[in-house]
Amino acid sequence: MSGFAGTREAFLFALKRDRLILPVCLVGLIGWMAMYVVSYAGLYGTQAELNALYESVAGNPAMVAMSGPTGGLRSLGGAIAWDSMPALTIISGVFAMFSVIRHSRAEEEDGRTDLLLASGSGRLAPLTAALLITALALTLAAVGYFAVLAIGGYAIGPSILFSLAVLSFGLVIAGTTAVFAQVTGKARAARGLVGVVIGVSWLLRAVGDTGGGTLTWFSPLGWAQQMKPFWENLWWPLLLPTAATAFTVSLAFWLLARRDIGSGLIQPRPGPPNASNSILHPLGFSFRLQRSTMLGWTAMLFVYGFAIGVVGENIEDILKSSSAFTEAFASASSDLLDSYFASILTVIAILGAGFTISSVLRPHSEESRDRAALLLAAPLGKVRWVAGHVLIAYVASAFMIALTGLALGVGLGVATGDFSQTGTLFAAGFAQVPAMWLTGSLALFLFGVSSRLSSVAWGLLAAFILIWTLASFGNLPGWLIDLSPFSHVPAVPAVSLDMAPLLVMTALALAFTVAGLALWRRRDLV
């Protein structure tokens, strides 16, 4: 069929574009799985510890809502599957979403698809190639999970089922993304819609699993977990994601064959012919540019904090069931829950630093999209413009993490009826702020050195995440742990607040901010 002409070339080209990012993602996904396998073997080495875990979790509605049905927890394989599947499926889904959009709608939005189609490619070729490369990556990752489990000595059949379950969710999201990439003309909007689909499937599964169970069957995440690897080992639910993938992919191609290239089925709506006063000064305009990202992150972190808070009450029992966990969290204080909340807040702060970086680097994306010159040719100082974005980034980061602390406290209060911790957790959120600022200021410094160096900031964040994860599991050398700002955040509310590291980090953040702005002032605009 001529619509598919050039698919091979498009696929090979996509492969070439992704030659770096794809191996990195695969290593990350498979490495994560390996971490679960290794750490669970260490943490729950004896059947007694496993039984204690089962006793504390089984049937606990909050835990079921977070991670799914708990019946498999009597075996180590079942426990790993239960704990790893929610995160692994969601991350695979997010990967599938980015990958499909990157090679289809984003290319089209930038006008490159026109070139391709005008040079003899079929109109179905780019989407086919996008789906193929995504499916290839997801399949390789699934083979990796299987290999990790098989090497760990787990039964072959359930290991295959587990890998297929994770794979199936990724493929459903790939198909769904392909549909939304036809519906909307904007890569960003398509990604947002798929994000909502992932969120709703999590919610349906959570509500369904804790209630009658009916809603679970409307959720692709529910399908994956209902295969219950290492426990009931059900293969037939695989039919559901297979059918959903086939349906969404067919629908996407059907829509693609009927729509205009370069636009979606939905046209953008008209807006106001005059600007509101809120964007008629530089800071207000910068705020407007960052607003939707800010709202998205705030909502996400708030919901996450609230959910963790609700589950919090029961965490203590789970933690006590594992001697290794108790050791891992045993700090100066004996209150396990407080230590747990402190570490959760730091995890959220590291994730939130992703927002800080993207927000600080907003001028970088304005610069690389050739919009900065339009502003800077007006009487708007270079430093003033960037400093405005940085100010927004720092204030919003502080606001977000404090709000997450508050959400934790409110969640805990809703679950226990006792809101006495709310104030403490709200205050504890603020302890994370200097580390987020320092991360943001490093991004600004890199931006100041050169436009091209800016994206190295993401590498820094990845390193901080890695250091945090490995430090809590294994034995990293102390100097390496010390390199991450997040290793220096005092574990409030578990310990009393030590202001020294916070002041040092704030001072460093200020220094890097000033240096970054000074370098930016002196360098050419790209």
Next chain:
Amino acid sequence: MSAVIEIEGLVKKFGSTRALDGLDLIVEPGQIHGFIGPNGSGKSTTIRILLGLIKASGGTARLFGEDPWGRAVELHRRLAYVPGDVNLWPNLTGGETIDMLGSLRGGLDPKRRKELVDRFELDLTKKAQAYSKGNRQKVALIAALATDAELFIFDEPTSGLDPLKEAVFQECVKEITGKGHTILLSSHILGQLEHLADTFTIIRNGRTAETGTLEHLREIAVSAGRDPDSLSLEDLFLAIYSD
């Protein structure tokens, strides 16, 4: 009265390549100065130095007698700029963008804004993501033309505009110079430039090849033995590049 733009021996290096290699350019007050040269000859680099967006590696550039890099903000109060490839914020409408850009200069005259919108026939309620290239140019043109700047810097401002709007642009340029404003206009449309501009600078490989009025350029060509009958700006330009 001193020159609005005064460039002497300007050099700009990007790594080992010399984008500008000793450029001279003088623009007097009230002039429309045509800035001509092929792609990659250094026109935009010159303009970006004048705007203080990039720093010169050598030579001098003066805008209203001052340093464009060090005094960028003060100087920008007196000029307006339209780039050749306008990129806008996809979620803002054309109207919002014009108002926002105008606000950086202390606000636009609403009457003048409306008049320009009508003449260029721009739909202000469309989001920038839905605009064609020509419509994005219109947004930047209206935002610039609605200001009361002393100097207008246009870098191929009409690329993507249809011939009707191209004519509207020419009218607007004549109107603003009638009021004594100065214009630096970089363009590839030599027919347009020949009628609009008083003086010209032709740039070649980062250096000034010729500069002066059309008559002056013709005299040089004639003294080099060319036929005086067929000497449009385009002929002169091609002659310089065929040497």
